[in-house]
Amino acid sequence: MRHRIAVVGGGPGGLTLARVLDRLGQPVTLLERDSSRDARPPGGTLDLHKGLGQLAMEKAGLAAEFRALSRPEGQAMRILDPDGTVLRDWPYREDDEANPEIDRGQLRDLLLGPLDVQWGRGVERVVPGDGVLVRCADGQEEAFDLVVGADGAWSRVRPAVTSTTPHYTGITAVETSLDGVDARYPELAELIGDGSMGVYGASRSIVAQRNSGGHVKVYARFRAPLDWHTELDDAEAARSSLLAMFDGWAAPVLDLLRHGSAFVQRPLYVLPVGHTWTHVPGVTLLGDAAHLMPPLGAGANLAMLEGAELAEAIAAADGPAELDEAVRAFEERMWARAGKWAEITTAGLERLVSPDPAQAIAVFDEVHAS
Template sequence: MPSITIVGAGLGGLTLARVLHTRGITSAVYELDASPTARDQGGTLDLHEESGLRALAEAGLTEQFRAVAREEGEALRILDRHGVVRFEETAEESGGTRPEVDRGELKRILAGSLPDGVVRWGSKVTAVSAGAITLATGEVVETDLVVGADGAWSKVRPLLSDAVPVYSGLSFVEANLSDVDSKHPAAAALVGSGSMFALAGGKGLIAQRNGGGRIRVYAAVETDDPAAVTGLADRERLLELFADFDAGLRALLVDSDGTLVPRPIHALPVGHRWDRVPGVTLLGDAAHVMSPFAGEGANLAMLDATELALALADHADVESALSAYEAALFPRAEEAARDSAANLEACFRPDAPAAMVDQMLAHTAHH
């Protein structure tokens, strides 16, 4: 049996280790974080039938997922900057096929499904080659396969590709509100049980209900300079930028807790691919980081992981498994990246939110 080394214990790396485990294949995951809860794991995700939910089924974790999923989180509303609702869909109307889950809860389930010792928490990878990884301790781990599941700024990717993520022209400033039902009832009513987009030309406020009575808010700003977003992580400056937004929408920023976090959005070129290099491959953001406007990032990472695990289980040798996996990966990722780039552009056009509303109405009519 080949030795399999996974760099990164995000959703993709953990899904790969878990699906391999269910097929009787051992792997080792090396992760810089000291534990699954070492830092904020991010907001809520909607898992899709053909990708994230399928991955959980192959991992044997559907029941555990359903116990923490929030079906009501599928609700969506789109507003203009005046706070006027231009499109609304309840969870029931959306069809119930994309349940929401907090990223931290999903990570807890995946990490908890692995035998002790599979994930080497607190392990910093300092160098990677096609046959080995080197840790900060100086230890060299030799392996038959290195899988880069280590995100947008992957240390594994340079073995396969010279591509680096490029700034998308859009930045987020992240804010949080807690205990919203009792402390911020107006914000709770405005956002609802799912996600809310309030859009105008070149900017917008995106809010999503998380578990535990929290709302996560992203102030989205188009700017050519990704460094400029650091200056916007200041409440007064950010509120000046959104001075033409309704007071109820601005309250999402005014009432938010703690510090604001700048998050420039980067993406790899659409259609990113590489020639087959023996003993190494990528999945998730390491392979195809894109803007979050297709809602596919976590879903694709989990699907990549599942497809790779199944290919390794089904093929007699690693190289034929990797060839089969990558042949399916490249077109799938290219389509999602193209959609993501187009959606980002549509969301912040001068006539926003018209394009997103039209898109949602067309989608609703189709279904």
């Protein structure tokens, strides 16, 4: 049975859903607000976990392509004290396939493949009913049997199922990046190693993470009121403000900020842990739209597996009643799994940006011991 399916949002979750539907012969309308594939920088690197994102890539028929592009060595990790002392050093182990890294842009391109995305089609509103209406910012309206909100933290589909909105965690991240580190800043390349390097002080941290091609993303995280700001459009003012905040930290660590280019501020928002809603026929959510949580390595993985599982459930459903049953079952499964990860990442964020830096190191010790 072919259903009329709309997927709103072409992030990791929406793309995986659309790609698996396409693979299973179920037509899909994919509406994406961005005007084109390259409308904005794709972002940093993602680690895909074996039973989550990697499983989704298998379901999408893209496991080999993922293996060819991914960077298992990116799992290497080092922790420094703010004075520059190396406290922990976990090199990449040859056989470790648990969480290889891949650039977001590469992942997006793999998933996009043959998909026919409707770029520049931002959804404004979704109205449930017998034939769910999707209204786009361009004024066009269309009816579907099922609309899936995969449109991220500030979902426009979510109000059709719940009035809950994300709240600020009290923790802000500022992101900057360096290009060509191996050639331009060999001492920083050495410091970061093959994967990532984190430095944890009282209620603040600096993490540097390798992407492919010598590109490094640097994340400064700290507790701050929501209206904390530097003039982030003015890179020099942002740099000075961050250097003052991390004053006294080892010179090579501060060099990551000194050499960073543009600065982007990201206050960390989350939905409540265990967020659910009363089922609404014809509309559902997945990924950040459903369970926005701290960015600690789970969100994209969950979004992708949810996309793949929902696609399989849709394709197997024979009529409207079966489709609705399949969506209900999908939601129950998603809520149970995402709820556990929301608990883990919420507790993790508190410990990683803790007044006691030993808490942060303990998080990594626990991860590496498990």
